[in-house]
Amino acid sequence: MNAVELFPTLRNLTRADKLKVMQFLVSELSRDQEPLLEQGATYPIWPPFNSHAPAHQLAQLLESDE
Template sequence: MSLTELFPAVKNLPRADKLRLMQFLVIDLAQEEGVPLLAADAEYPVRTPLNAFDAADTLLRMLDTHRDET
């Protein structure tokens, strides 16, 4: 099947199927390129600034320094 035949078929797909097709293509291309992807059943830590008081102090000092320089 050529792309010219495929495009009308894809255009007529429901939105959910189009998203599923995009996901399939991205995963397929990534695998061809050897790019690791996130696994659907894995857990990944999410870093958050919540309770990051040292980071807040550092940012405040940087802002104070910048304000003093201007």
């Protein structure tokens, strides 16, 4: 059975069942994908030194929210 054959059946499902199908498909896709981060590995983190423009934008956003 291919995806096109499943579409009419999926359309008739309840909202809750459609969400369960989506959750199942997402978990299947994540299993197929290689892990982006390995457990126990170390990764470099670059500090935002000399990043004045993003800091200024954030400050403006916070001030405008008040």
